[in-house]
Amino acid sequence: MTTTVTAYAAASAKAPLERTTIERRTVGEHDVLIDIRFAGICHSDIHQAREEWGEAIFPMVPGHEIAGIVEKVGPGVTRFKVGDRVGVGCMVDSCGVCEPCRSGHEQHCLEGNIQTYNGVGKDGEPTYGGYSQKVVVTEGFVVGIPDGISLDVAAPLLCAGITTYSPLKHWGAGPGKKVAVIGLGGLGHMGVKIAHALGAEVTVLSQSLRKKDDGLRLGADHYYATSDPKTFEELAGSFDIILSTVSAPLDFGAYLNLLKVGGALVNVGAPEEPIALNLFSLIGGNKILAGSAIGGIAETQEMLDFCAEHRLGAEIELIAAAEINEAYERVLGSDVRYRFVIDTATI
Ligand code: NAP
Numbered sequence: 001m002t003t004t005v006t007a008y009a010a011a012s013a014k015a016p017l018e019r020t021t022i023e024r025r026t027v028g029e030h031d032v033l034i035d036i037r038f039a040g041i042c043h044s045d046i047h048q049a050r051e052e053w054g055e056a057i058f059p060m061v062p063g064h065e066i067a068g069i070v071e072k073v074g075p076g077v078t079r080f081k082v083g084d085r086v087g088v089g090c091m092v093d094s095c096g097v098c099e100p101c102r103s104g105h106e107q108h109c110l111e112g113n114i115q116t117y118n119g120v121g122k123d124g125e126p127t128y129g130g131y132s133q134k135v136v137v138t139e140g141f142v143v144g145i146p147d148g149i150s151l152d153v154a155a156p157l158l159c160a161g162i163t164t165y166s167p168l169k170h171w172g173a174g175p176g177k178k179v180a181v182i183g184l185g186g187l188g189h190m191g192v193k194i195a196h197a198l199g200a201e202v203t204v205l206s207q208s209l210r211k212k213d214d215g216l217r218l219g220a221d222h223y224y225a226t227s228d229p230k231t232f233e234e235l236a237g238s239f240d241i242i243l244s245t246v247s248a249p250l251d252f253g254a255y256l257n258l259l260k261v262g263g264a265l266v267n268v269g270a271p272e273e274p275i276a277l278n279l280f281s282l283i284g285g286n287k288i289l290a291g292s293a294i295g296g297i298a299e300t301q302e303m304l305d306f307c308a309e310h311r312l313g314a315e316i317e318l319i320a321a322a323e324i325n326e327a328y329e330r331v332l333g334s335d336v337r338y339r340f341v342i343d344t345a346t347i
């Protein structure tokens with residue numbers, strides 16, 4: 001028997017999100033039914049609800065930063081039991097047999113991972129995300145939220161946390177390394193916290209200085225405004241790693257110039273428009289320009305354990321579901337401090 005649950009959905013691209021009902025599938029052998037308590041609002045929700053990444057599936061229930069409590073498990077589930085605190089991020093399934101899946105990089109599944117929303121499940125039905133009361137997910141794509149982190153500030157870790165943790169680890173952020181984070185939004189503020197906890201010297205590169213006090217409090221050692229051309233002169237050749245979390249196209253050439261010889265600029269921002277790059281900005285100094293997509297399931301669990309150990313959660317503004325559309329406008333205006341989280345009891 002499917003379960004009917006309330007959700008917030010966009011009926012079409014650019015339509016405001018409104019309350020509706022959706023069906024959740026019957027709990028199968030390896031499925032976990034999660035009573036969703038909190039759902040973060042990622043900028044990717046806005047990109048997709050507005051169809052900025054190509055053709056999308058409507059109605060769309062966004063939300064891939066899910067934290068909740070296990071309400072029911074299928075008979076074959078071994079890792080979770082009723083009452084467990086759990087999370088679900090950007091993926092809910094993958095082929096499970098290709099080389100990336102077998103090596104813990106399900107996000108790079110050769111068949112394409114099944115996205116938490118705006119995707120099609122193995123049952124052929126559209127997937128619906130976290131702006132809803134409950135979700136059914138196969139246990140391999142559910143992670144445990146350690147006791148040390150409350151569920152509301154844990155929710156954003158399921159996307160913003162892993163998307164910054166994975167590249168920071170991959171590119172070696174740690175003691176003796178200078179790391180810059182471009183954009184102090186949802187991803188950026190977690191990037192600052194995690195890079196600081198990893199032991200790196202952290203600089204925020206924000207459009208203005210208006211969030212400087214916050215940035216320093218979150219763990220940054222330095223804070224610069226990119227609207228000031230002097231920033232680019234002063235910081236030339238400074239960083240081992242630059243992590244760009246910006247949701248709009250950037251002049252990557254200007255930022256590559258801020259890297260040390262052999263340094264890496266890792267981009268996770270996903271604007272719809274392409275960028276232009278003068279390749280000489282990579283050749284001089286053997287610079288690296290890289291991308292990074294979320295992280296695998298095992299790494300997501302590792303990130304949650306790391307955050308619990310270092311007492312890290314997101315800085316959140318808890319909102320009611322009726323405020324989602326207003327929150328979207330504030331995210332678009334870079335006016336988010338630093339993640340909106342929906343109290344799903346209000347859905
Ligand atoms: P967000 O909360 O809106 O943060 C983005 C930040 O970028 C803003 O707070 C702002 O910071 C800066 N920014 C915005 N417009 C800018 C502009 N025109 N020029 C320069 N800086 C600008 O968004 P988010 O949720 O962190 O997501 C950021 C991006 O990452 C989105 O494109 C999202 O789709 C993408 N994403 C990618 C992955 C992945 O796996 N690669 C995963 C999740 C999200 P300041 O005010 O400090 O300048």
Ligand code: ZN
Pocket residue numbers: 042043044045064090159160
């Ligand atoms: Zn996201």
